[in-house]
Each structure stands twice: as structure tokens, then as C-alpha cells.
Amino acid sequence: MTELSQRTAVPPAEVPVKGRWRQLSLLGGTMLVDSTEASLVSSLFPLIRQSLGVSLGALGTLTAAGKIVGAFTGPFWVWAAQRWSRKGVLVVATGLWGVWGVAAGFAQNFTQLLVLYTILAAGYAAAHPIITELIGDLFGGSSRGRAVGLVFGAVSLVSAGIGPLKGQLAGVDEGWRWGLWGVGTFNILLGIGLWVWFRDPGRGASEQQFSGLDRATREAHSKLTRAKVLSLLRIRTLVLLLVSRLLSAHLLVGTFGVVFLVDEYGFSTQKAAIVLLPFGIGYFLGTLLGGFAADWATRRSPRHGSVAVLQSAQFAFAVVAFFGTQFDYGHIALFGVFFALMGAAQGVNPSLNRPMVMAVTPPELRGAAFALYVSVFEAIAWAAFSLGAGFLGDVVGLRTVFLWALVILMTVNGAFLTLLYRPYAEDVARVQRDLDARRVRALEADN
Template identity: 80%
Template sequence: MPELSKGPAQTVAGPPGTPVQVQGRWRQLSLLGGTMLVDSTEASLVSSLFPLIRQSLGVSLGALGILTAASKIVGVFTGPFWVWAAQRWSRKSVLVVATGLWGLWGVAAGFSQNFTQLVILYTILAAGYAAANPIITELIGDLFGSSSRGRAIGFVYGAISLVGAVIGPLKGQLAGVDEGWRWGLWGIGGFNILLGIALLIWFRDPGRGASEQQLADLDRTSREAVSKLSWDKAFSLLRIRSLVILLVSRLLSGHLLVGTFAVVFLVDVYGFSTQRASLIILPFGVGYFLGTLLGGFAVDRVSRRNPRSGPVAVLQAAQFAFAVLAYFGTQFRYDSILVFGALFALIGAAQGMNPGINRPMVMAITPPELRGAAFALYASIAEAIAWAGYSLGAGFLADAVGLRVVFLWVLVVLMLVNGLFLTLLYRTYAVDTARIQEELDTRRRDVLADPR
């Protein structure tokens, strides 16, 4: 019979029904959050400083759509590759290389002499960063049990947004520096390399299934023996109805456009300067931070009280709230940037609720070994296609009909459609979560019954 976890193992399982505690989970989470923070900051740098890039390299607004689309499309291919590599070697080594040392490409992008060079180097940079979302989210699922995943993800995405909000106006001030966008890429790329070294030294992978009640007290070898990924298992993801619905919903997530075009929207539509328009990044980030905390706590709470439909209702409400707030925040002219700041704070809060809700929902309907592949589908493919499509389309449509019209259809109308579409989850989510719990129960019985 396999031995139970003991000694310096990283999981502490209490009596049946009590939450599993992975030792050092918050310390490990801080390292993972720091990595995602730098990756997302570098990814948003180009969009927030695009007015400078446009002036420096002599390109049109459509170039922003090309940059964003290229960086997202490449993740469709490299995201699943990094998940495979993490299964083949280790999640830690992939993160060290792909999201840490890969910052060298960010430094190189800062030396671009024309738009073609910037597109190529920025796309290569994004190819590595595509590893962060699926692998780190998978790791969070192994560090935290089902009763605390919402809060953990909320803290990570909230901290990323909050720090990014503080950095945002600082990035905007690079507009006053000659070729300031280059200094931004150099600085963040260098800091990312340092974080890669920190991951190499201090990060400890708890192993797949470490936070599952049924598997936590098994030794790591036994846990991972029953959690090996195969092609059959990977393709079985598409048979999970709730996951397919969430994937389609991600394709309908027009709110992804805000992070790319918010600053240039205020510059082009309402005539603010780049430095003044970039000031909304702070309230938007603070709102997003509060939204992630609210979403995380809400999904943990409703999952305990009403696990069958509670998370679905909270996710659906977030889409409707975003659409209403986006209408008032983008379709009316306000003379003061402070009014826009207040409205974008509320928009950020509605958008920020999503990660703390949808990520735990994906975890709840997939077994441990498939979560990385599920998040590759969800973030690296579906989200990337949506982001690329909206960014590329918005960039060119804005040249023809204006960003205000684009925002109306994508941020308001499409998000209302998204909220209505999520109604389908009421028929599938409870069934899919129950199936996963039954599968984990079976695995535990099989492992403990093995006489070897």
C-alpha cells in the first residue's frame, strides 16, 4: 500500500471534510503572483504607451491592434506547448525559463528601430509569457483547496491589478522622456529576469493533486501516478459541457478590450493628453483589485452554501454589471478626468470579479492533471483568440467608425449577450462538479487498495 505523506511533505490533511492546508502556500503564491505581475505589466506597457510608439515609429492606430493580436495569437500555439513541456519536465523549470529569463526578449524589443522589428521581438516575448497563465493557475489549484481557491486567485489578480495601477501612471510619465517606451521595456524585461532567478532559488512545486481532500495525504509519487496526462485525457476536456460553455463565453468576453484601448480611447475620442488619460489606470486598477477580492470571496461563499448554481449566478451578474457600467463610462462625455476615473474604477471592479470566479469554476470541473491543459484552452487559446480578434478588429474599425462606436458594441451589447449565454451553465455545472468528486474518490480507493 502506498505510504501516506509524512516528514517534510507539503500537505496537511485534517479530519474528513476539513480544508487541506498546503504548507508555505502563501509564500509560494507570492512568487507566482510576482511573476504574473511582471508578465502582465510588460504586456500592458505597449498599449499604455502606444501613443508614444505611434509617434516614434510613425504608425497608425491599427498598429496597436496588430501588436496586441500578434502577441495573443502566438499564445494559441505556445501556451499548450509550455503545458506539455511542464508535464514532460517540470512546471518550475518551464516558469523559470519561459516567464523569467525570457525577459531578455523584452530588453531586445526596447532596441527596435522600426515597427516590423517591434512586432517580431514583442511576439517572441509573448510566446514565452503564454506559459504563465495556464501553469501558474494550475499551480494555484494545487496549492489551495476548493474552499479557498477563489480568494487565492482573487488576491493574485487583485495584487497584479493594484500594483499595475500604481505603475500605470508612472508608465504614463514616460511620455515626458525621450523614447520613454524603450526605457519601459528595458526596465521591466530586466526585472523579469530577476524574478526568474528568484523562482529558481525559492519556488517549491507541491505536486499535482496536493490540495485535493481525497489525495492530500497520499505521497507525491502515488498522487502523480494516477494523474498522468495522456492525449485521450486531454481531448476528453471537450466532453465537459460546462468547460465548453465557459470557453464560448470567453470568446464573447468583450471586456478584454478595455485594457488595450482605454488610454488611447480617452486620447482619441475625448481629447485628453496621454499623460492625463493614463491617470485612469490607477482607479481602474484599484477597482479591479477590489473586484477580484469581491469575486473570490463571493465564489468561495456561494460554493459552500449553494455549490450547484451559486458560482454561475455570480459570474453571470458580473457580466451584466460590466455592460451597464461600460455604457455610462464610455458613451458620454465628461469634462473632468476625475469623473472618468470614478466610472473606470467601477468598470474595473466588475471586470475584476471574473478571475476569482471563472478560474475556480474551471478547477472544479476538471481533474488535477488536466487543469493546465484546461487553462491552456481557456486562457492561451480562447482568451487569446478573443483578445486578438477584438484588438485587431477594433484597431481597424476605429479608424473607420471611431472607438466610441466600437466600445458600444463590444463592451456593452456583446457583454449583455455573454451574460445571457451563461444561463446554459445552470443545466451542466452541478453535474460536472459532482463527476469530478466521484472520480477523485475512485482514485483514492484504487491507490489505497493497491497492495504494492
């Protein structure tokens, strides 16, 4: 048996981190509030459009501006977390930063809303890369899929329950303002809670090779340098996943789903917002399914299992999106069924691609890897799709935009992921060899 096959015959072992599920719940709460405030503008955009007198393209501008600024501030927050502390950055950037959400609720015109929402997004860009890095330190390779799935699933499920409630703000005078005020205030309170109760386990805490080593030894390689960050671009699996992120047009569902049903099929905002509940439930179930599928696939076929499940999810989404967006079913309940299925197919993704990124990068570079993956490449994709959908939607209609983006491009994305099968196994083995070597050096230094 070759060295590579020996290294990938079983999934990497892990060290159970004390209190990891409690810490995970705090991180999930932070992501929940951030995602709720970020989605509030898109779900209530029909009201904002009426209140401020803007066109559909304004939604694309708002979303794109938030993602573009995140492409710059996301890596900055990761760097700040390395120099200061991950906990401190999360408290400030994703907790107390909610004050800008409160301020956005007072916007008197679109320019003010754009500026304040962009500042808000600049802070929230810290959440995803740092929280995902922390999950990698709390959970090892055999349970990361479930942990990521639970966080993303719980966030989606609670957001789904809140979604129709947000839609009911349409019946309140200037209801979108009350939404921003409420969520912003809650975010500030959550930041205080994070400061009081969260405990950072330290980088590499869940890795079997670091068992018995003190935190200082585990974090000896944690200092970020330009050479280390650039080395990420030599990891073939990561590069392919970055390109795939640029093809991930399913992001449009969360941004334009409600306004799509309002504009294309004539539903009211209140009624269209109902689909957010089945979409969120579907997403929740998809993340759970994806989490268990990721861990199961890793055990059954460490070399190819995760890639196969991830690829299948892209094809499944394209099929469901075709039937869920291209036909008028005349009743919101039927659209709800298809939005639930689209949510399930989309929800599988984070439970697979996040653990895959963790598996091919060393602990000290996971934050930087997720800054690239989410803050930069996902931001570029989201900004491009949002701008394109916003302006093209005014010209050709969102139904045509959804056909090309959600059906055709997602099929292309699924085919593209075929390129992952060979390099993924090799990159996982390389990381495990590196961690083994570090443990040997650390033990020799102690002796």
C-alpha cells in the first residue's frame, strides 16, 4: 500500500475539546444575528423600494457594496484576530458593530442607507472566516461536517422562523426601519454575551497530533506572513474550490427570492416572504444531511466521498431550481415546496466545502483560507451576481436571470467539481504529514 493510501485509509483522529458544544452554540448565535441583519434588507426590499423610491437595481447595489467591502475587511479582521484575539475581534466586529444597523434604520434616503449598510457589512465580514476557523479548532476531522452542519442549519432554521415575521413588518409603517433597529440592538447584546462566556480553545486544539502539547507549542506556527498566505494558492484543492465559489449562483435565492415572487408572479411582500420559512427549514435539513453525509463519505471513501456528495448537490440544485422558478404554480404553497428543496440542496454545501477547506490547510492558515474563500471569492461572486441580477432583472426579468444563473451555471459548477477528485486526497495527506512532523519536532524539543 502506498504512503498516500495509508494516510487516507481512515479519517484523521481528533481530540475532544472540553465544552465545545457550548462554545459552538455561542458562535452559532453570532452567525444567526449577523445573517438576520444582512438578509433583512433583501427580504424587505419591496418596502425599502417604496419608501425611498428606488429601482430593483438598488438591491443589487446594496448587496454588492456589502460584499465588496467585505472582500477588503474580511482579511483585515483575520489579520487583527492573529495580532489581537479572535474573541476580541468577534465581540467588536460582529457584536458591538450592530450599532451601525441601528443607525441604518434612521436612513432618510438611499445614499445614507447604502453608506450605513456598507459600514455594517464591513464589520460582519469578520464573522464567517473567524467562526469557521474556530469550528475547525473545536472539532476534528471526524466530526467537523456535523458541527458545521449544525451551525449553518440552526442559523437557517431560526432565520426561517424569523423570515415570515420580517415579512409581516410590511404591515407596519416604515417596518423595515423597526427591523434594523431591533436586530441591531440584539446584536449588541449578543456581543456582550460573547465577551462574557466564550472561550477560545486555541489553534489546533482538536488535532490528534497536538494531543498533550501546551497551547504555546500548538500555536508556534500561528504567525501569519505574506509567504504563508501566498502558499494557500499552491493548494490545488483550495484553488479549485475558490473557482467553484465564483460559479455558485445559488446565492441569488436568498437575496432575490422574495422580490422575484413579487415581481414575476404577483404575490404581495407578506405572502412572498412565507417561502423563507420552508426555504430555511429545507436549508436546515440540508445542512444536517450534508454534515452526516460528509462524515459518512469521509469514512467510506476518504479520497473521493466528500467530493462526490458536493458535486451531486450542485446538480440537484440546478434541477430543483428549474422546476421551482420557471413555472407559475399560482399558489404560494407550491412555491414553498420548491424553495424548501432548493434550500435543502444549497444547505448541503457548507457542511462539505468548509470541512474540505479545513482538511487541506494547516490550523494557522484556516482563518486566512476562509477569508479568501468567503470574504473575497464569495464576496466577488455575490457582488457580481447581485449587480447583474439587479440590473438585468429590470431589463429581461428575474425569471430569465434565474434560468441562466440558478439552472445553467449551477450545472456548469457541478461539472467543474470533477477536477477535485485527484488533488483533494493528496492535499489532505500532505497536511497530515506536516502535522505529524510538527509533533515529532515538539516532542524532541521537550526532551
